[in-house]
Amino acid sequence: MAVIPDAGPAAWLDELRRRCAEHVHGFVTERVREHFTGRAAGTPASTALPEFVAGGKFLRPLFAYTGWCCGKPDDEAALRSAAALELLHCFALAQDDVMDGSERRRGRPALHVRFARWHEAESLGGSAERFGESAAILAGDLFLVWSEQLLRSSGLPAGILARGWPIYDHLRSELAVGQLGDLVNEARALPAWGDVLDVVRRKSGNYTVRRPLEFGAALAGCDEQVVHALGTYGGLVGEAFQFRDDLLGAFGDPAVTGKPVGDDLRERKATTVVVLAAELADRGQRAELAGLLDLDVVDTAAVERWQRLITATGARDQLEKLIDERVHHALEVTDLADLPHQPADALTTLALRCTERVR
Amino acid sequence: MAVIPDAGPAAWLDELRRRCAEHVHGFVTERVREHFTGRAAGTPASTALPEFVAGGKFLRPLFAYTGWCCGKPDDEAALRSAAALELLHCFALAQDDVMDGSERRRGRPALHVRFARWHEAESLGGSAERFGESAAILAGDLFLVWSEQLLRSSGLPAGILARGWPIYDHLRSELAVGQLGDLVNEARALPAWGDVLDVVRRKSGNYTVRRPLEFGAALAGCDEQVVHALGTYGGLVGEAFQFRDDLLGAFGDPAVTGKPVGDDLRERKATTVVVLAAELADRGQRAELAGLLDLDVVDTAAVERWQRLITATGARDQLEKLIDERVHHALEVTDLADLPHQPADALTTLALRCTERVR
Numbered sequence: 001m002a003v004i005p006d007a008g009p010a011a012w013l014d015e016l017r018r019r020c021a022e023h024v025h026g027f028v029t030e031r032v033r034e035h036f037t038g039r040a041a042g043t044p045a046s047t048a049l050p051e052f053v054a055g056g057k058f059l060r061p062l063f064a065y066t067g068w069c070c071g072k073p074d075d076e077a078a079l080r081s082a083a084a085l086e087l088l089h090c091f092a093l094a095q096d097d098v099m100d101g102s103e104r105r106r107g108r109p110a111l112h113v114r115f116a117r118w119h120e121a122e123s124l125g126g127s128a129e130r131f132g133e134s135a136a137i138l139a140g141d142l143f144l145v146w147s148e149q150l151l152r153s154s155g156l157p158a159g160i161l162a163r164g165w166p167i168y169d170h171l172r173s174e175l176a177v178g179q180l181g182d183l184v185n186e187a188r189a190l191p192a193w194g195d196v197l198d199v200v201r202r203k204s205g206n207y208t209v210r211r212p213l214e215f216g217a218a219l220a221g222c223d224e225q226v227v228h229a230l231g232t233y234g235g236l237v238g239e240a241f242q243f244r245d246d247l248l249g250a251f252g253d254p255a256v257t258g259k260p261v262g263d264d265l266r267e268r269k270a271t272t273v274v275v276l277a278a279e280l281a282d283r284g285q286r287a288e289l290a291g292l293l294d295l296d297v298v299d300t301a302a303v304e305r306w307q308r309l310i311t312a313t314g315a316r317d318q319l320e321k322l323i324d325e326r327v328h329h330a331l332e333v334t335d336l337a338d339l340p341h342q343p344a345d346a347l348t349t350l351a352l353r354c355t356e357r358v359r
Numbered sequence: 360m361a362v363i364p365d366a367g368p369a370a371w372l373d374e375l376r377r378r379c380a381e382h383v384h385g386f387v388t389e390r391v392r393e394h395f396t397g398r399a400a401g402t403p404a405s406t407a408l409p410e411f412v413a414g415g416k417f418l419r420p421l422f423a424y425t426g427w428c429c430g431k432p433d434d435e436a437a438l439r440s441a442a443a444l445e446l447l448h449c450f451a452l453a454q455d456d457v458m459d460g461s462e463r464r465r466g467r468p469a470l471h472v473r474f475a476r477w478h479e480a481e482s483l484g485g486s487a488e489r490f491g492e493s494a495a496i497l498a499g500d501l502f503l504v505w506s507e508q509l510l511r512s513s514g515l516p517a518g519i520l521a522r523g524w525p526i527y528d529h530l531r532s533e534l535a536v537g538q539l540g541d542l543v544n545e546a547r548a549l550p551a552w553g554d555v556l557d558v559v560r561r562k563s564g565n566y567t568v569r570r571p572l573e574f575g576a577a578l579a580g581c582d583e584q585v586v587h588a589l590g591t592y593g594g595l596v597g598e599a600f601q602f603r604d605d606l607l608g609a610f611g612d613p614a615v616t617g618k619p620v621g622d623d624l625r626e627r628k629a630t631t632v633v634v635l636a637a638e639l640a641d642r643g644q645r646a647e648l649a650g651l652l653d654l655d656v657v658d659t660a661a662v663e664r665w666q667r668l669i670t671a672t673g674a675r676d677q678l679e680k681l682i683d684e685r686v687h688h689a690l691e692v693t694d695l696a697d698l699p700h701q702p703a704d705a706l707t708t709l710a711l712r713c714t715e716r717v718r
Contacts, residue, residue, distance in 0.1 A: 035532045038557045039540035039550075095500070099493040126545065126627075134458040134542050137496055138535045141454070141503065145531045148507055152524065158517050165511065172504045173394045176497045181398035183493050186485065191398075198397045268485075 009345035016065055017058045019076075020083040025054040027150050028087070031142070044118045048111060049139060053090045055106050060085040060212045062350060063234070067216025069343040070226050077155030081164065081219060084154065085171075085212055087147035092175055092207075094140035098133045099183065100267055107258030112136035144172075156219065164219045171211040178202035185270045190293065196275045201235070204242035209354070210234025229337035233347060236330040240323045241354040246271035247319055251307060262303035268293070277315035285313055327351050368704035375424055376417045378435075379442040384413040386509050387446070390501070403477045407470060408498055412449045414465055419444040419571045421709060422593070426575025428702040429585050436514030440523065440578060443513065444530075444571055446506035451534055451566075453499035457492045458542065459626055466617030471495035503531075515578065523578045530570040537561035544629045549652065555634045560594070563601035568713070569593025588696035592706060595689040599682045600713040605630035606678055610666060621662035627652070636674035644672055686710050 029050045036046045064082035072078065096102070097110040104110055109117070116132025124131070151168065152161070181199045185191040213230040222230075248257050249264030250273045257263070264271050281289055292298075292306055310316055334347050388409045395405045423441035431437065455461070456469040463469055468476070475491025483490070510527065511520070540558045544550040572589040581589075607616050608623030609632045616622070623630050640648055651657075651665055669675055693706050 031532060035536045038561070039543050039554055040536045043539065043543060045539070091500075095496060099496070124543070130458075131542055135539055137454060137458070138539045138542075141450075141500070141535045142532060144500065144503060145528070145535070149528050169504070169508050173390065173501060176500045176504070177394045177399045180402065180404070180494055180497045183490055183497075184398050184402065184483070195398055202397070 009342070009349040012342060013062055013346055013349060016062055016079065019079055020058045020061045020065075020086060021054045023080050023083040024086050024150070025050050028053050028143075028146060031146050031149075035142075042122075043135065044114055045135070045139060048114055049142070052094070052111060052139075053087060053143065056086060056089065058083075058086050059208060059350070059354065060089055062346070063209055063212035064216035066343045066346045066350065067213040067218075067222070067230055068220045069346075070217055070230065070339050071220030071222035078216075078219060080154035081151050081156050081161070082212075082216060084147045084151035085215070087143045087150060088172065088175070091140045091143035091147065092179070094136050094143060096179060098136050098140075099179070100269070102259070102263070102267070104259050110136070111139055115139075160219055160221075163221060164215050167211055167215045167218055171207060171215070174202050174211070175207050178207065186268070190275060190278050191270050193272075193275055193279050196270060196272055197239075200239055200242045200272060204245065205235055205238025207238075208241055209238035226337060226339065229333050229339075232333045233330040233351075236326040236333075237351045237354055240326040240330075240351075243272055243319045243323050243326075244355045244357075246273045247316065247357075249273070250310060251316070262298075262300075262307065265303050265306045266298045268298065273310055273315060273319060276318060277310040277313045280313040280315050280318065281309075282313075285309060323355050327355055368701070368708040371701060372421055372705055372708060375421055375438065378438055379417045379420045379424075379445060380413045382439050382442040383445050383509070384409050387412050387502075387505060390505050390508075394501075401481075402494065403473055404494070404498060407473055408501070411453070411470060411498075412446060412502065415445060415448065417442075417445050418567060418709070418713065419448055421705070422568055422571035423575035425702045425705045425709065426572040426577075426581070426589055427579045428705075429576055429589065429698050430579030430581035437575075437578060439513035440510050440515050440520070441571075441575060443506045443510035444574070446502045446509060447531065447534070450499045450502035450506065451538070453495050453502060455538060457495050457499075458538070459628070461618070461622070461626070463618050469495070470498055474498075519578055519580075522580060523574050526570055526574045526577055530566060530574070533561050533570070534566050537566065545627070549637050550629050550634060552631075552634055552638050555629060555631055556598075559598055559601045559631060563604070564594055564597025566597075567600055568597035585696060585698065588692050588698075591692045592689040592710075595685040595692075596710045596713055599685040599689075599710075602631055602678045602682050602685075603714045603716075605632045606675065606716075608632070609669060610675070621657075621659075621666065624662050624665045625657045627657065632669055632674060632678060635677060636669040636672040639672040639674050639677065640668075641672075644668060682714050686714055 032046050032049055036043075061079075061082040061084075064085050065079055068075070068078045068082065093105060094111045097105055098112050102110055103113055112132040112135065114132070115135035116128040119128040119131040148168075151164075154161070178199055182203060185195060185199055210231055211234070213234045214227060217227050217230050246264065249259075249269065249271060250262060252259075252261065254261050260266065265274070278286070278289055288305075288309055292302060292309070295302055298306070330351055331348060334344060339347070391405050391408055395402075420438075420441040420443075423444050424438055427434070427437045427441065452464060453470045456464055457471050461469055462472055471491040471494065473491070474494035475487040478487040478490040507527075510523075513520070537558055541562060544554060544558055569590055570593070572593045573586060576586050576589050605623065608618075608628065608630060609621060611618075611620065613620050619625065624633070637645070637648055647664075647668055651661060651668070654661055657665070689710055690707055693703060698706070
């Protein structure tokens with residue numbers, strides 16, 4: 001174990017992230033070697049897939065492993081189990097980017113774009129775009145399969161894994177159903193605040209923070225009081241995380257987000273920022289908003305009009321306030337739960353890391 | 360157990376299929392009730408998903424359960440495990456239909472078409488087609504997740520399941536990688552016969568017959584000789600199955616296939632029929648073939664020209680011969696393996712059912 005027990009929470013989390021990245025990169029490299037033979041071997045999958053899974057922030061594994069550490073000491077098999085959640089996240093990213101038509105991910109071309117470019121470079125017949133989308137969907141399917149396989153073969157005894165399966169199963173279905181809810185919301189002119197919050201809870205709140213924490217705590221056999229505190233923290237920080245994500249999607253610096261400025265606005269996503277702006281808008285602002293929603297193409301000038309309008313309604317300030325309140329409340333809850341100091345400190349660090357403006 | 364031990368193989372298989380359909384329908388209905396709340400509940404998923412999973416031929420579960428019966432007596436938990444393969448198949452169908460742009464499945468609109476129509480009927484914003492495709496991809500994801508969940512919760516003890524996981528895992532990855540290989544083949548003007556056969560082995564041969572049989576036999580703890588015989592049978596019948604499928608895709612009666620006549624030709628699929636025709640074509644036929652491959656739209660007249668050309672090259676007769684040879688050889692292998700009479704009879708019936716002209 002390379003972890004220094006007395007390291008500060010940031011160093012502890014960075015070291016865990018490094019080990020998680022090693023686990024998923026190694027596992028996916030093995031799977032790619034096993035399966036990408038024959039016709040599929042020539043595609044960029046063999047290099048793109050291992051690279052893709054190791055390139056993230058590993059928030060979900062870090063939350064899961066923090067949950068584990070609330071009940072049990074450092075354990076490499078438990079960390080591998082936690083790392084399985086990163087592959088689940090990669091599944092979601094690969095497929096969501098196709099569905100949302102997102103061209104970039106983590107400052108690089110999205111997976112479907114990489115596959116499409118390969119198709120073009122090889123001068124294959126048919127639509128390169130269509131091929132890229134299908135290949136990225138299949139890459140996502142493989143990540144979904146491999147996540148479960150990594151978890152099952154993590155090295156944790158079956159009896160311990162049995163405590164985690166119900167949450168893992170729930171999380172997987174909730175993620176896909178949440179994405180469907182998101183598509184329904186996007187498809188409507190503008191959903192109500194309550195509908196957006198419902199999807200936020202399922203897709204991000206639960207999936208990014210709450211379920212991973214509960215999953216780790218369940219594996220570790222934590223008592224009910226701890227699980228309850230982690231669940232409350234997870235719900236609050238998860239929502240705050242999504243609010244920040246939506247603010248970054250509307251106002252964020254491309255250097256930070258790895259995406260074009262105002263990407264969510266260009267894609268006409270019905271995010272919390274946009275829906276809250278609609279709820280807070282006065283009559284004149286509402287008319288201007290309707291005009292923006294009707295645009296066929298959202299260019300840079302339109303993005304800037306969107307941004308000014310959202311700010312003018314007060315939605316931006318209001319979301320900042322909601323973020324602060326949620327983080328504050330979450331930290332109060334975990335302070336009272338009498339957790340071991342290392343995971344307790346990590347929860348504070350992670351809550352801030354998830355919701356900070358320059359994330 | 361409703362199975363009559365002395366029933367003929369067709370009655371035995373029909374009864375197994377009925378029980379498998381009950382298992383998957385019941386399981387998916389429970390999952391839908393659990394997860395489709397909130398925004399997603401209004402979509403057609405709640406009714407369409409249970410209906411979809413119960414509507415197939417259950418070939419893969421029947422092969423798996425026949426494999427089981429080579430080593431163990433009738434067992435409902437084993438049948439549930441076998442039924443999990445049907446959900447895996449539903450995953451593949453839902454997503455393949457999107458990737459291939461197939462409008463119909465089992466004589467009805469494909470899942471993505473059903474979701475798209477709902478989107479239109481609800482007058483939602485954005486592209487109905489795009490929404491339908493994304494929703495069907497997500498439905499496929501759920502089937503993939505639920506397949507594994509049904510298997511894990513089938514009621515078979517963990518020690519018995521442990522014998523099946525390696526094959527199940529291999530099958531899942533092989534299926535997705537095979538589909539990617541298929542897309543690469545379709546994208547090329549015309550792949551070589553060897554490349555098409557490679558994909559046929561992975562996608563259909565292995566996935567439809569061989570791996571299910573090996574999976575069931577592994578769960579039952581069959582000895583190596585039985586597993587070997589089933590694997591050989593599976594490879595041969597699987598290929599024959601795909602050859603028949605490709606013949607039906609080019610020449611089949613819509614009343615039998617549930618799809619428009621010549622659907623594979625319209626979709627320009629590089630199936631074994633088309634590739635073999637190209638290999639067997641003389642110079643004049645090759646020029647005509649090149650002309651057909653260059654068409655922007657394959658209309659009914661073009662389908663008829665395709666059909667005449669394929670027949671004229673001798674590819675149709677040649678494939679019929681390959682099917683007969685493979686089935687004949689497969690039945691020889693299982694005859695020699697000294698299997699219990701019920702699964703042995705079922706293997707004969709299934710080999711014919713998989714490859715008969717009116718399937």
